[in-house]
Amino acid sequence: MKYSFDEKIDRTGNHAAKWEEIGKKFISSDLWPMWIADMDLKTAPEIIEAMREKVEQGIFGYVYRPDSYYKCATDYLERRFGYQIEPSTLINSPGVVPTISILVRLLTKPRDKILIQTPVYYPFAASIRDNGRDVVENKLIKDEKGYYTIDFEDFEKKVSEEEINLFILCSPHNPVGRVWKKEELQKLSELCLKYKVRVISDEIWRDIIMPGYTHTPIASLSKEMENNTITCFSPTKTFNIAGLQASFVTFPRKEEWARFDEELGILDVKRNNPFSLVAFEAGYSKCDEWIDQLIEHLNGNMDYVVNFVSEKIPEVKVRKPEGTYLMWLDFSALGYKKEELSKFMQEKGKIALDDGFWFGENGTGFERMNIACPRYMVEEGMNRIEKAITEWRKDN
Numbered sequence: 388m389k390y391s392f393d394e395k396i397d398r399t400g401n402h403a404a405k406w407e408e409i410g411k412k413f414i415s416s417d418l419w420p421m422w423i424a425d426m427d428l429k430t431a432p433e434i435i436e437a438m439r440e441k442v443e444q445g446i447f448g449y450v451y452r453p454d455s456y457y458k459c460a461t462d463y464l465e466r467r468f469g470y471q472i473e474p475s476t477l478i479n480s481p482g483v484v485p486t487i488s489i490l491v492r493l494l495t496k497p498r499d500k501i502l503i504q505t506p507v508y509y510p511f512a513a514s515i516r517d518n519g520r521d522v523v524e525n526k527l528i529k530d531e532k533g534y535y536t537i538d539f540e541d542f543e544k545k546v547s548e549e550e551i552n553l554f555i556l557c558s559p560h561n562p563v564g565r566v567w568k569k570e571e572l573q574k575l576s577e578l579c580l581k582y583k584v585r586v587i588s589d590e591i592w593r594d595i596i597m598p599g600y601t602h603t604p605i606a607s608l609s610k611e612m613e614n615n616t617i618t619c620f621s622p623t624k625t626f627n628i629a630g631l632q633a634s635f636v637t638f639p640r641k642e643e644w645a646r647f648d649e650e651l652g653i654l655d656v657k658r659n660n661p662f663s664l665v666a667f668e669a670g671y672s673k674c675d676e677w678i679d680q681l682i683e684h685l686n687g688n689m690d691y692v693v694n695f696v697s698e699k700i701p702e703v704k705v706r707k708p709e710g711t712y713l714m715w716l717d718f719s720a721l722g723y724k725k726e727e728l729s730k731f732m733q734e735k736g737k738i739a740l741d742d743g744f745w746f747g748e749n750g751t752g753f754e755r756m757n758i759a760c761p762r763y764m765v766e767e768g769m770n771r772i773e774k775a776i777t778e779w780r781k782d783n
């Protein structure tokens with residue numbers, strides 16, 4: 388491999404929230420950090436080089452975006468997904484979560500109902516509630532093997548019986564790791580068009596797809612669906628540059644692009660910082676090989692976890708994700724209630740994970756583990772979970 392993902396890392400002095408804010412979020416600060424979605428892996432050398440050149444210029448004033456900024460994003464989409472969009476439909480924004488929050492305000496009124504598919508990335512619900520709108524859940528269906536699918540009957544019931552005109556799709560899905568099949572997206576798209584439900588498609592995970600799966604942008608399914616969808620994406624998860632804070636939104640409708648642009652203007656958050664500007668261009672234009680090798684590494688870490696669980700801790704259930712670098716571990720056989728499981732993992736396992744119930748009530752009994760790190764970190768994490776389960780066995 389040209390790139391190495393197994394270098395020992397030391398994030399001391401990195402001001403890493405993942406390592407140094409553990410004490411704020413969990414019961415103590417000495418837990419093994421496998422929560423929050425950033426990687427304990429260095430970004431691509433091509434990105435570091437582009438940022439180094441910027442540092443060496445020594446001037447970090449206001450920057451403008453050259454035409455090549457959006458062009459490299461659309462070229463990338465065409466090259467990697469065969470998906471063509473016009474650079475002029477894109478707009479830069481400070482992040483996917485702020486984008487969703489602004490869109491919720493632009494597309495709905497207070498107390499409107501917005502549909503999400505739980506368990507799902509918890510800022511979706513927070514953004515709906517914090518903006519004074521109401522969450523309606525279309526709960527995903529889980530089979531006995533931990534495979535999640537969409538409850539289309541319930542989806543249709545909700546969009547036909549309740550006044551819902553906005554749906555936030557997570558595609559690929561965090562935390563359940565599904566890369567939605569074209570047929571599934573087709574069905575969702577038919578229902579949304581039939582019942583006039585606008586779609587915000589959060590596709591921040593679209594680059595991290597395991598071998599054998601293909602991501603389909605929902606907007607690519609038809610002209611009607613393209614016109615009905617606002618898609619959010621970003622290279623921040625892909626290249627581990629979330630701290631640079633920038634993302635892209637695709638607006639098929641010019642008037643909505645303009646309203647969003649105006650909103651960014653009011654907040655005065657239209658510009659990139661000098662580093663996101665060069666990092667994004669380098670990522671989208673020079674790093675395809677790095678992404679392919681990253682995926683190989685993540686895929687190996689996932690296999691390691693799946694094998695470890697089946698050989699050593701069969702009380703736990705896990706299914707290999709189709710995309711993302713997040714594993715959704717089912718601890719429900721231990722019989723703990725929500726906070727009890729969280730406390731157990733922290734006290735007995737000395738590990739920091741994202742508690743399943745943060746993602747919705749139907750995430751109770753689960754913990755989300757981030758495996759985007761060198762293998763030794765995954766091994767340490769799994770050994771700690773095994774230790775906790777050994778303690779549980781003594782009492783059960």
Ligand SMILES: Cc1ncc(COP(=O)(O)O)c(C=O)c1O
Pocket residue numbers: 424481482483484485508557561589591621623629633634
């Ligand atoms: C589905 C999803 N959307 C958005 C984000 C965060 O996006 P941003 O940092 O651009 O706000 C995450 C981070 O984990 C995510 O999983």
